[in-house]
Amino acid sequence: MIRKLLIANRGEIACRIMRTAKARGMKTIAVYSDVDASALHVRMANEAVRIGAAAPSESYLKIDAIIEAAKLTGADAIHPGYGFVSERAAFAQACEEAGIVFVGPPASAIAAMGDKAESKRRMIAAGVPCVPGYQGDDQTDARLSKEAKAIGFPVMVKASAGGGGRGMRIVNVASELEAAIASARKEAENAFGDGRLLIEKAVTGARHVEIQVIADMHGNVIHLGERDCSLQRRRQKVIEESPSPVISPDIREAMGAAAVEAARAVGYENAGTVEFLFDPAAQAFYFLEMNTRLQVEHPVTECITGLDLVELQLGVAEGKPLPLKQEDVTLSGWAIEARLYAEDPAHGFLPQTGRIAALQFSDGDGVRVDAGVETGDEVTAFYDPMIAKVIASGATRDEAREKLASALEKITLLGLTANASFLVELLRDETFAAGRADINYIEANLARLAPPPAPVSALEAALAAAILMDRRPGDLLTGWNSRGDCAFPLKMQYGESVLSVSVIATRNSLTTLLEEESATVEILSAANGVIRYCNGARIGSACFSREGETIDLKTGAHARRFIDITYAPASDAGAGADVVKAPMAGAVTGVFVKSGDAVKKGQIVIAIEAMKMEHKLAAPRDGVIAEVLAAPGDQVAIRTKLVSLGAA
Structure with a gap:
């Protein structure tokens, strides 16, 4: 029996897990970094422990600090949420060695599914359909090039240890391959410390469809239907729904059975998600990867099944058998989720930081909001800029879609720019409304879907x-x-x-x-x-x-x-073309010029990273660098002057 649960996470997922844990009578423990000392998840918890500085590498990714916090507070279980240490086999192993229940799969299953090449080899052996490709040990450019040409273009170059779209490139013709291999390998080495790549046939017009599975410690494995996550930008999900508008009952049954076999192949326990590419034209699906944790989009599954996935997770972690069999799972109605982010669609989706001056949602009547912040809270550059997930459910897809669009329009968010209008545009788009939007749809129609804001009236x-x-x-x-x-x-x-x-x-x-x-x-x-x-x-x-x-x-x-600015000093008037300012708060990752260098308009002079994204900043005109005001590693606030230019 779990009595005290530590949540090794922050934001909305930590808050969501706490709600179920408290409903089960458990005491909850939060961990926090310096910038999260007064965050919502800390305020909700029964106890809270500081685990380090703001940077994730100094706090939420510190396995030893999290284990120590659990020991300090007497926690008998840890829920990792998603992101951070949730898919690190070493963390699951550390929990086991410390005698603490890990609310997730065994370390061996995480390790097996965390390596794309190894997981694909296992899936092929288990008879799970896979995209034709190469996942061998010979990682020379020559071998990768040979395999890509044998597979046939277009192909995907993917990091074996990757996730979240990093280390991934699509290659349409052979002439693009060499550069794609080099850039994907470099990005994979920087992000994961592992430059191994695999090559797969690119499935054009594909849908991203995933199956929710859950397994107990007694050999029972079931699936809870599918989620369609095809609306993506830069390989990141934007809107998710369940069921999928393009999956027939026969495909659902076959895909669900394949997902169950995938879980069994690695000795899986607890909740997980098996992701597939679905080709509507061929009515065929292919294994993509398995996420060995709770997914961001799990609420849509909860809405159509009536199940609480976190409650099921906790029961499995306590050693209980699943309370239902496959034939007990019923899907009712439709649910759609939108991810509300502090980002500016009109300016390249730049992440936004700062204090939330006001935040109010319109929930109820089939609308659910999972938020990680409230009015007065701060959105910082250190973490993902998600403000909330808004989920709507209805008897039909159109009912759920319109409920969600209306709920997003009614959100009051002051102090930060967010992507609510962009989400509404997507939900009311004719192609999405007809259920025909594939994984490339947003990128192909971005100019129309994210137009400049209307002029001030x-x-x-x-x-x-x-x-x-x-x-x-x-x-x-x-x-x-x-x-x-x-x-x-x-x-x-x-x-x-x-x-x-x-x-x-x-x-x-x-x-x-x-x-x-x-x-x-x-x-x-x-x-x-x-x-x-x-x-x-x-x-x-x-x-x-x-x-x-x-x-x-x-x-x-x-x-x-x-x-x-009616009475503001005029000292900065006209200086816009003479300085490069930080478009958001973040860390300087590279400085590419020095004082006295001649630069051309558009030349990259400095780079900053915020919320897991790097932004390269260019000279606004031809000129000579007068002064460089920042160095790599510096933390800078929004609108900080970074580089100044002199006469050309």
Whole structure:
């Protein structure tokens, strides 16, 4: 019996695991890094233990520190969640050696499935369908090239020890192969310390379909149906659903049976996911890999089966037999999940960092939210920028899809840019609505799916101006000229743009002129982060937050950030083309120039890494490097000046 459960993770998955553990009467223990000392998962836990500094390598990846925290608090089990140490065989082994229950599979199963080449060899031996390819020990460029040509292009070059899309390249023609092998090997060595590669036939038009399995310690293995995770960007899942719109009952049965055989082939126990590529044209599926942990997208399976996967995991870890057989598993309705990230789709999906000024979801009525943050929490550059998972379920796919789109539109998130509008665009896209979007769909249609935001309207400018004029919360009219009109200019920074707004204020209303558009509003109230206004015959409301001269405003589907620069010093005016600034908080990973170097516009001068992604920054114009203000390893804040340019 598990009495005290330590969760070796953070964010939404730690919170989600705690909810089930507490419902089972277990005490929960959180671990945290320095930047997570007041995080939501820490606040939810019965106890919390600091395990190190902010960088994952100094905290959430430190196996010894996590084991020590479990011993210190008397935990009798550890749940790893997903990511971090969840798929490290060494961690499962360390738990076993310490006499602590690991809520997951045996170390041997993790090791077998963690190596793509080894797992593929085992699957072939077990009769599980696999993509034609090469996974041999001869890793010379010549052998890899020979095998790729024998398989036939297009092919996938993949890191044997990889995951999360890293160390993966698609090669369409032979002339691209040499560069793809070199770059995939280098990325694999940097990410995993293992440069081994395998070659597979690329399945064009494929769907990513995965099967949820769970196995107990008594030889029972069942599957819980499929999830379709075809909507991906840069090999990262964006939207997931269950069931799949392209899987027939016969394919589901065959794929489920193959997943069960895959689990049996490695002596699997606990929850896991077997991923397949499905070719709709050929009605064929091929083993891709097995994730030896709970998946991010597990809630869609819970919604259509009525099961709690974490509860099943805990029961298996306690040595109990599965409480149901395969014939007891029923799938009812449809569920779709969207991953809400702090990222800016209009600017290359740049990760966003900072304090969440306001966060409110519309859940209930078939909508579930698994969040890892609340209003006032901080999103940092050290970890994945996920804010929440939003899941909707309904009797039909269209019902679930529309519920999810509506729930995403109703989210209030101020202080950070997020991808909610992009997710809504995907959900209402005709191809996705028809169930025809494959794994390449987002990349092929990105310009249409992530368009630039609509221009700021005069109404939005009027509301921002009204909030800026308020010097005492709750009294929006303070400082207005009670004897008549008061006209003045207002300058607001919006992204990289400067908005010049003409404002005319009376005792009862405010009119703004922005370029050729004007708007007049009467402010009815402004309290508790909501401003109510009358614009002509229309009464509306918007959510807002203010910190100093910075305003976050959400009207309808649009969330904007304005900074009042009317009285800001002009020292930086016109300097945009003379400096390279950090587009987000992160760590400098490379500096490619020095003072005195001549550079061309577009030349890469510096690189920073944030949230597991590297961003290379280019010179904004031709010139000579005047000063380099950062060095590799430096932690920098957003908009920090990194490099300055002198005359050409």
